[in-house]
Amino acid sequence: MQPTCHAFKENAHAALNDATLQRAISKLGFQAARAAAVARLPEFEALRDRGRDIKNHVLENLDFYLERFEAKVRERGGEVHWCRTPAEAREAVLAICRGVGARTVTKGKSMIGEEIAINDYLAANGITPIETDFGEYIIQLRHEPPSHIIAPAIHLTKDQVSDTFLESHRQYGKTRRLAEPGEMLAEAREILREKFIAADVGITGANFLVAETGSSFIVTNEGNGDLTQTLTKAHIVLATPEKLVPTLEDATTLLRLLARSATGQEMSVYTTMSTGPRRPDDLDGPAAYHVVILDNGRTALLGTEFQDILRCIKCAACLNHCPVYNTIGGHAYGWVYPGPMGSVLTPAILGVEEAGDLPNATTLCGRCESVCPMRIPLPKMLRHWREREYEKGLSPPRYRAGLRVWAWFAKRPGLYHLAARFGMSVLGALGRRKGRFHRLPFAGGWTSGRDMPAPEGPTFHALWAARGDGAGA
Amino acid sequence: MSAREDMLAQMRRALGRGVLDEAKKAELEARLAAHPRNLVPKRAQLDHPAQVELFIEMAERAAATTVRVASLAEVPTAVAEFLAAQNLPAAIRLAPDPGLQAMPWRDRPLLKVETGIAQPGDRASVSPAFAGVAETGTLMMVSGPTSPTTLNFLPENHIVVLRADQIVGPFEDAWDRLRAARRGADFPRAINFITGPSRSADIEQQLVMGAHGPRRLHIILVAEDSNAQAKA
Numbered sequence A: 001m002q003p004t005c006h007a008f009k010e011n012a013h014a015a016l017n018d019a020t021l022q023r024a025i026s027k028l029g030f031q032a033a034r035a036a037a038v039a040r041l042p043e044f045e046a047l048r049d050r051g052r053d054i055k056n057h058v059l060e061n062l063d064f065y066l067e068r069f070e071a072k073v074r075e076r077g078g079e080v081h082w083c084r085t086p087a088e089a090r091e092a093v094l095a096i097c098r099g100v101g102a103r104t105v106t107k108g109k110s111m112i113g114e115e116i117a118i119n120d121y122l123a124a125n126g127i128t129p130i131e132t133d134f135g136e137y138i139i140q141l142r143h144e145p146p147s148h149i150i151a152p153a154i155h156l157t158k159d160q161v162s163d164t165f166l167e168s169h170r171q172y173g174k175t176r177r178l179a180e181p182g183e184m185l186a187e188a189r190e191i192l193r194e195k196f197i198a199a200d201v202g203i204t205g206a207n208f209l210v211a212e213t214g215s216s217f218i219v220t221n222e223g224n225g226d227l228t229q230t231l232t233k234a235h236i237v238l239a240t241p242e243k244l245v246p247t248l249e250d251a252t253t254l255l256r257l258l259a260r261s262a263t264g265q266e267m268s269v270y271t272t273m274s275t276g277p278r279r280p281d282d283l284d285g286p287a288a289y290h291v292v293i294l295d296n297g298r299t300a301l302l303g304t305e306f307q308d309i310l311r312c313i314k315c316a317a318c319l320n321h322c323p324v325y326n327t328i329g330g331h332a333y334g335w336v337y338p339g340p341m342g343s344v345l346t347p348a349i350l351g352v353e354e355a356g357d358l359p360n361a362t363t364l365c366g367r368c369e370s371v372c373p374m375r376i377p378l379p380k381m382l383r384h385w386r387e388r389e390y391e392k393g394l395s396p397p398r399y400r401a402g403l404r405v406w407a408w409f410a411k412r413p414g415l416y417h418l419a420a421r422f423g424m425s426v427l428g429a430l431g432r433r434k435g436r437f438h439r440l441p442f443a444g445g446w447t448s449g450r451d452m453p454a455p456e457g458p459t460f461h462a463l464w465a466a467r468g469d470g471a472g473a
Numbered sequence B: 001m002s003a004r005e006d007m008l009a010q011m012r013r014a015l016g017r018g019v020l021d022e023a024k025k026a027e028l029e030a031r032l033a034a035h036p037r038n039l040v041p042k043r044a045q046l047d048h049p050a051q052v053e054l055f056i057e058m059a060e061r062a063a064a065t066t067v068r069v070a071s072l073a074e075v076p077t078a079v080a081e082f083l084a085a086q087n088l089p090a091a092i093r094l095a096p097d098p099g100l101q102a103m104p105w106r107d108r109p110l111l112k113v114e115t116g117i118a119q120p121g122d123r124a125s126v127s128p129a130f131a132g133v134a135e136t137g138t139l140m141m142v143s144g145p146t147s148p149t150t151l152n153f154l155p156e157n158h159i160v161v162l163r164a165d166q167i168v169g170p171f172e173d174a175w176d177r178l179r180a181a182r183r184g185a186d187f188p189r190a191i192n193f194i195t196g197p198s199r200s201a202d203i204e205q206q207l208v209m210g211a212h213g214p215r216r217l218h219i220i221l222v223a224e225d226s227n228a229q230a231k232a
Helices: A005-016 A019-025 A030-040 A044-060 A062-075 A086-099 A111-115 A118-124 A134-141 A158-168 A181-198 A224-230 A248-262 A307-311 A339-350 A367-371 A378-391 A397-410 A413-430 A460-467 B003-014 B022-034 B048-061 B072-085 B171-182
Strands: A079-083 A104-107 A128-131 A201-204 A208-210 A215-220 A234-239 A270-274 A288-294 B065-069 B091-094 B112-115 B124-128 B131-133 B138-142 B157-163 B190-194 B216-222
Touching: A030 A248, A044 A062, A044 A248, A044 A307, A062 A079, A062 A288, A062 B003, A062 B022, A079 A086, A079 B003, A086 A118, A086 A201, A086 A234, A086 A288, A104 A118, A104 A181, A104 A224, A111 A234, A111 A288, A118 A128, A128 A134, A134 A158, A134 A181, A158 A181, A181 A224, A201 A224, A208 A248, A215 A224, A215 A248, A224 A270, A224 B190, A248 B171, A307 A339, A307 A378, A339 A367, A339 A378, A367 A378, A397 A413, A413 A460, B048 B065, B048 B131, B048 B138, B048 B216, B065 B072, B072 B091, B072 B157, B072 B216, B131 B171, B138 B157, B138 B171
Parallel strands: A079 A288, A104 A128, A104 A201, A201 A234, A234 A288, B065 B216, B091 B112, B091 B124, B124 B157, B157 B216
Antiparallel strands: A208 A215, A215 A270, A270 B190, B131 B138, B138 B190
């Protein structure tokens, strides 16, 4: 998809004024579900440490584990395709599809699929892609991108889905308007069942790749990823290098974190480990197994201040706990990955020129880091992107000038305190009558949405010094 | 340079080193071979009777239904009773598993039993579990000639036969049982960990059961741990 991260401000304004979107995202229940699941497992915090350590170990030895994984996949009769760019990954997928004469392809949910826009590419080459995750199916019918990495249609109300089904399912003789999610799911299930059976290739993502066995893991609640890979001639796994874990025990540790952080389940309904194509005496399963490993800028983050984002297991806890995400939804971020993890990853993939607004669209409140199962220091990395943006001279001139003025004072503490005292007393005197300001020079953007309270006394520094109890030591 | 070589070179450059030396490689290979356990939650470390109780509790919390029978001979009756209680036709697709096929299906002459992979019209399947993980009430299903994967996903009703002695505490024990059963031979193509029936909450977070997989998951828990040949 064409990114619109550069238009973040316009996107966010539109999202705030979209009453339907606001209704849809006003009642998300992810936070309470996660909290309850975490409370049921006393070892959760210790597991987060283990999870972080496992992924750090993998990243330090990524070349070794990738080669080991590839060797095991080959041993089991599968194939690994190394792809530097989305274009190479699309070519690899198309070549596999053409190799088995594919006409239709079913798809489980894959964020890498979104990243490389595989659906458009297959369609342009005469192959029909069919999303089978219920949420992905809905947004495919609506020609929309996902707005959440695990709940792609979370921006829609059931009335909108009902309208979409009425319009799109007429071709199957379905003309009744459905009112409830249960009816809609039943109708989609019936239609998609035929598609599963007719499809030639199944594409899924991967939650983990296991070096020990050459296996891929997917985690779903619907079972669509399993029908996708079991009923077709070839199973294609779309993954990235940092999905690797060494052993089944390591995958198990991450699984204990994943569902609890994501939906608050103890386990998702289906956790499936796939190892190679069907065996000679198997009665079902795909005849071919391919793993497409896309880099797209990820390995360039190794050894940088952004390396830690490669620990991400795409659970969406940071989205679910982000006050900004919960206010504007996912589409405003303008590309595939929204929320805090997206605001770190997107500039790394698309460049800070395109996506520089995203690391600024945060209050750095720190809730994302406090819930991240992999203990990724997201606020720190958002600040690193702001630094990069400043270094590249991309931030607005007024912002840069303001920072320069502030820095000049900050480096001269005596002058800084004097200026602060002077500023506070002037503002305090001017605002004494009303106690607040409707408008302030140079801060029109800030005061357009709220009032600035007038200072009522001495500065913070003065108060702190007056306490004199050494509490600041 | 091929994409493969290019990507590996890029990783090594970024990590500030060349190819790992032999000593380091040996160390990593040793870790893979030893596959050490990480932290195993206390919840999973129970004696066996408590594991069985926990398995049932967690499976039911995930919306599976369970029934306990005393012996394998009682399985056909339990299957027939489940189908009748759900108003389903008395017909099943049975996994081609010797242990399951040896059960006294003739005791239920009205139950139509067909064997093989799932067909689009099948309403109910019966398949054998490899293990049950008490920690989360999860079934471990292993693909193979006696346990085709389609039985786990295509029919609306999935009935799983699990012996009490197949229940383990944590996932780590289930992996060890699988490794022991395979003795270094090929792993199965698919391992399906199943925790409750299929569901979706993609519209307004309203939970609806039966998305693409089974609407109902029924676990028949067999008390006896005889039947050595079924242990595979």
